[in-house]
Amino acid sequence: MSYIDSEQFDEARRAWEKTEQRSRSSAALQFNLAAICEAVGDITNAEIHYANAEKLAPKDSRFKYEHEMFRRRTGMKR
Numbered sequence: 542m543s544y545i546d547s548e549q550f551d552e553a554r555r556a557w558e559k560t561e562q563r564s565r566s567s568a569a570l571q572f573n574l575a576a577i578c579e580a581v582g583d584i585t586n587a588e589i590h591y592a593n594a595e596k597l598a599p600k601d602s603r604f605k606y607e608h609e610m611f612r613r614r615t616g617m618k619r
Contacts, residue, residue, distance in 0.1 A: 550577055550580050557570060557574050575608075
């Protein structure tokens with residue numbers, strides 16, 4: 542999170558992608574990757590990670606809500 546706080550988004554993304562290689566089943570990690578991808582303008586990968594977070598934790602309404610908000614922000618359709 543210190544990378545985020547200091548606006549070092551590329552560093553944050555690299556750190557989370559490295560962690561993802563060891564832990565692909567973390568909805569929270571997928572969400573963090575989605576948010577950072579969105580922040581740096583990588584909309585395609587943001588969509589993938591938001592969808593992964595929602596699939597990994599279908600009962601957690603936060604991920605579904607954030608995915609929907611992302612789609613609204615970007616004009617992306619389901």
